[in-house]
Amino acid sequence: MSFLPQLAFVLILGVAGYILSKRIKFLRRNIFLGKAETRNDHTDDRWKTMALVAFGQQKMFKRIIPALLHLLIYVGFVVINLEVLEFILDGILGTHRLFAPFLGGVYTAAMNMFEFLAVAVLFSCVVFLTRRYVTKVERFQKPEMKGWPALDATLILVIEIILMIAVLTMNATDQILAERGADHYLALGPLFFSGLIRPLFEGMSLEALHFIERFAWWFHIVGILAFAVYVTYSKHLHIFLAFPNTWYSNLKPKGEMVNMPEVTNEVNMMLGIPTEAASNPSAEIGRFGAKDINDLSWINVMNAYSCTECGRCTSECPANLTGKKLSPRKIMMDVRDRAEEVGKSIDAGGPGLEDGKSLLGDYITKEELNACTSCNACVEACPVNIDPLSIILQMRRYVAMEESGTPAQWNAMFQNMETSFSPWKFSPSDRFNWAEKVKEEEM
Amino acid sequence: MSENYKVPTMAEMAGKGETPEVLFWVGCAGSFDERYKAVTQAFVKILNKVGVSFAVLGPEEACTGDPARRAGNEFLFQMQAVANIQVMNGYEVKKVVTACPHCFNTIKNEYPALGGNYEVIHHSQFLQQLINEGKVTLKGGGEFKGKKITFHDSCYLGRANNVYEAPREVIKALDVELVEMKRCKTKGLCCGAGGAQMFKEPEPGKKDINVERTEEALATGATTIAVGCPFCLTMMTDGVKNKEREADVKVYDLAEMIAKDMGI
Numbered sequence: 001m002s003f004l005p006q007l008a009f010v011l012i013l014g015v016a017g018y019i020l021s022k023r024i025k026f027l028r029r030n031i032f033l034g035k036a037e038t039r040n041d042h043t044d045d046r047w048k049t050m051a052l053v054a055f056g057q058q059k060m061f062k063r064i065i066p067a068l069l070h071l072l073i074y075v076g077f078v079v080i081n082l083e084v085l086e087f088i089l090d091g092i093l094g095t096h097r098l099f100a101p102f103l104g105g106v107y108t109a110a111m112n113m114f115e116f117l118a119v120a121v122l123f124s125c126v127v128f129l130t131r132r133y134v135t136k137v138e139r140f141q142k143p144e145m146k147g148w149p150a151l152d153a154t155l156i157l158v159i160e161i162i163l164m165i166a167v168l169t170m171n172a173t174d175q176i177l178a179e180r181g182a183d184h185y186l187a188l189g190p191l192f193f194s195g196l197i198r199p200l201f202e203g204m205s206l207e208a209l210h211f212i213e214r215f216a217w218w219f220h221i222v223g224i225l226a227f228a229v230y231v232t233y234s235k236h237l238h239i240f241l242a243f244p245n246t247w248y249s250n251l252k253p254k255g256e257m258v259n260m261p262e263v264t265n266e267v268n269m270m271l272g273i274p275t276e277a278a279s280n281p282s283a284e285i286g287r288f289g290a291k292d293i294n295d296l297s298w299i300n301v302m303n304a305y306s307c308t309e310c311g312r313c314t315s316e317c318p319a320n321l322t323g324k325k326l327s328p329r330k331i332m333m334d335v336r337d338r339a340e341e342v343g344k345s346i347d348a349g350g351p352g353l354e355d356g357k358s359l360l361g362d363y364i365t366k367e368e369l370n371a372c373t374s375c376n377a378c379v380e381a382c383p384v385n386i387d388p389l390s391i392i393l394q395m396r397r398y399v400a401m402e403e404s405g406t407p408a409q410w411n412a413m414f415q416n417m418e419t420s421f422s423p424w425k426f427s428p429s430d431r432f433n434w435a436e437k438v439k440e441e442e443m
Numbered sequence: 444m445s446e447n448y449k450v451p452t453m454a455e456m457a458g459k460g461e462t463p464e465v466l467f468w469v470g471c472a473g474s475f476d477e478r479y480k481a482v483t484q485a486f487v488k489i490l491n492k493v494g495v496s497f498a499v500l501g502p503e504e505a506c507t508g509d510p511a512r513r514a515g516n517e518f519l520f521q522m523q524a525v526a527n528i529q530v531m532n533g534y535e536v537k538k539v540v541t542a543c544p545h546c547f548n549t550i551k552n553e554y555p556a557l558g559g560n561y562e563v564i565h566h567s568q569f570l571q572q573l574i575n576e577g578k579v580t581l582k583g584g585g586e587f588k589g590k591k592i593t594f595h596d597s598c599y600l601g602r603a604n605n606v607y608e609a610p611r612e613v614i615k616a617l618d619v620e621l622v623e624m625k626r627c628k629t630k631g632l633c634c635g636a637g638g639a640q641m642f643k644e645p646e647p648g649k650k651d652i653n654v655e656r657t658e659e660a661l662a663t664g665a666t667t668i669a670v671g672c673p674f675c676l677t678m679m680t681d682g683v684k685n686k687e688r689e690a691d692v693k694v695y696d697l698a699e700m701i702a703k704d705m706g707i
Contacts, residue, residue, distance in 0.1 A: 062630075252552070253548070253551075253552050253603060253604050253605070254602055254603050254604075255548035255552055255599050255602075255603025255604055256548070256552035256553055256603075257512055257513075257553060259553065259556035259557065260517050260521075263517045263518055263521050264521055264525075264556075264557060266518070267518065267521040267522055267525055268525070270522075271522075271525060271526070273525070288517065289515065289517075316630065316632075318632055318633040318635060318652045318655070318656075319646070319648070319652070321632075321652075321655060322635075322645075322648045322649060322650040322651065322652050322655055323647075323648035323649030323650060324645070324646045324647070324648040325646065325647075326646070367646055367647075370643075370646055371645070371646040371648075372638050373598070373633045373635060373636070373637040373638045373640050373652070374513050374598070374637050374638030374639075375598035375602065375633035375637050375638070376598055376602040376603055377598075377602065377630075377631075377632070377633065379602070380602050380629050380630070393513070393515070396513070396514060396515035397515045397517055398515070399515055400514060400515030400516045400517075401515065401516065401517060401518065406514055406515060406516070407643050409642060409643035409644065410514045410516075410639060410642060410643055412642075413510060413511070413514070413639070413642040413643075414511060414514070414516055414519055417506055417508070417510075417511055417519055417523065418519065418522075421505035421506055421523065422471040422474070422475060422505070422506050423471060423506055423510050423511075423641075423642050424471065424475055424476075426474075426475045428502060428505075429502060430475070431474045431475070431501065431502050431504060432452070432474070432499075432501040432502050433474075434469075434473070434474055434480040434483055434484065435450040435487070435499075435501070437484060438448045438450060438484045438487055438488065439447055439448060439449070439450055440447065441447060441448055441488075442445050442446070442447055442448075443445050443446050443447065443448055443488075443491055443492065443707075
């Protein structure tokens with residue numbers, strides 16, 4: 001009989017682990033729908049970038065208030081998860097507060113710290129909900145945030161609040177039970193924050209307290225496991241993906257566009273410049289530029305899954321600020337949603353990428369692509385080094401080279417450049433005319 | 444008695460068996476844009492005054508291909524780039540200075556993959572070096588003295604290449620009051636012309652980006668908006684006109700400001 005809770009716990013743990021591993025495989029496969037790209041150079045800089053940007057939250061601090069609130073949740077998440085280890089061991093072994101006898105006063109101090117962080121997380125989540133629903137921070141009100149993205153964000157904050165309330169409730173009832181000498185319960189030193197809510201429970205019977213304590217314990221641990229599964233369906237994946245995402249950051253100058261060697265080969269052949277590849281033509285030249293997610297690099301797709309939809313990119317985008325359709329955040333959400341769609345289709349035995357849809361057209365329009373000034377404000381703003389510009393420019397390459405679908409004024413610019421070697425229609429022989437005036441002046 | 448300004452071309456110098464220290468890459472705006480030609484001329488005058496050994500490509504220069512690449516036309520970009528690299532490598536160019544951040548970015552970051560490896564600096568960095576080395580001594584008593592000046596960061600100089608201080612050091616050397624806009628340096632707002640936007644009408648929206656940016660510049664109370672990019676110069680000048688402030692607010696490139704102070 002007494003083994004029943006342990007059995008149930010192990011079963012729940014197993015089921016959660018199984019679902020999580022399935023989900024991780026699904027996400028991994030979706031990310032690798034993107035093209036292969038090797039980005040392992042300068043490993044020292046990569047670890048440093050990850051330490052500063054992901055672990056150290058460096059770029060969050062460009063906006064101090066959300067940065068501080070987020071820091072509380074982040075530290076709370078990391079530290080409170082240490083306690084989850086004890087939860088899991090207690091669940092498996094059928095013990096209660098396994099570590100307490102070994103740690104003594106240190107355990108009480110640790111519990112007080114956890115409680116402080118639980119309150120801090122609770123506080124931050126309430127402020128974040130306020131920012132979304134009361135003060136209505138503008139970047140959370142954009143069109144791409146309607147529906148599931150807004151619900152997703154709200155669910156995350158509410159779940160976190162409930163989980164923190166469960167921890168505090170558990171500690172409060174646990175200590176009342178311990179003081180009343182109930183079996184298995186250990187009296188710790190004074191716990192400050194749960195102590196504040198103890199009056200709510202003081203008048204209750206042992207049975208009621210025991211029920212609440214157990215309920216809170218189970219709710220907290222099952223809740224955490226369920227939340228871990230939920231995260232894999234959610235924008236909240238950034239809590240894990242921020243780390244690899246920053247490790248694989250673009251370390252080159254932001255202004256540099258990646259070269260297309262397949263084009264270089266053709267250009268060299270046209271200009272009669274001998275090249276290595278000319279004599280040994282590559283087996284297959286794929287599409288020029290990106291029409292769908294499999295034309296993008298896997299790093300672009302990982303970027304998309306790392307996006308937590310904070311919208312700092314969009315709030316700094318000059319096109320978006322002046323009412324154009326482009327929103328860098330939407331670009332990232334579109335890439336992720338398309339990867340999800342293709343992944344689900346493949347798993348259901350469906351057509352996958354060959355479903356007659358594509359990222360360009362069905363998700364992202366030319367109008368959005370054409371509004372970008374390539375100013376890198378979005379790239380600079382992203383707290384986890386996501387690069388929406390890379391995706392926009394790859395898609396522009398597809399539009400220009402595979403569809404010849406660039407705006408008429410750009411086509412005219414191309415023509416000028418082909419015939420006059422300048423984006424404007426001037427005669428190349430007039431290029432040096434500016435010097436005439438200077439040469440006539442005395443020094 | 445005194446000599447005229449000289450604008451030697453690489454071809455002329457090669458003919459005399461000479462190699463200049465630095466190639467001044469003029470760019471298309473610097474060559475053809477009526478307003479921006481003044482910047483090219485100002486910079487050439489500074490180079491002459493200081494006695495820098497320089498040359499230009501003259502009629503042999505072609506667009507770097509930046510707007511074609513940003514608009515998606517990689518073929519056209521590479522055609523331009525490879526042709527330019529052939530010319531520059533033919534003259535054994537080692538060092539390039541340019542007043543255009545787009546040319547700067549392309550030649551510095553994108554030509555190496557196509558076989559063009561040069562030391563490339565922006566004219567703001569070059570001017571800063573000349574000032575630091577004492578080769579350019581500013582009187583600081585000219586038309587800018589004590590005036591409020593704001594600097595508009597060009598995206599291709601700032602975020603794209605992390606050059607934020609050089610243009611500011613140049614402005615400060617003029618003994619002026621440098622006032623920053625709220626969105627500056629890493630947070631600087633684009634003028635609206637990058638990514639080949641210079642060559643087409645903006646997409647539908649509620650406002651033009653250059654007007655948004657100009658309003659921010661005017662809000663600083665500055666009477667001069669300093670820029671370091673031909674596209675920014677056009678966009679900010681148009682913005683000032685749009686706000687009907689062209690009588691009291693001027694938009695200048697850094698080289699023009701230095702040349703004015705030097706009385707040339």
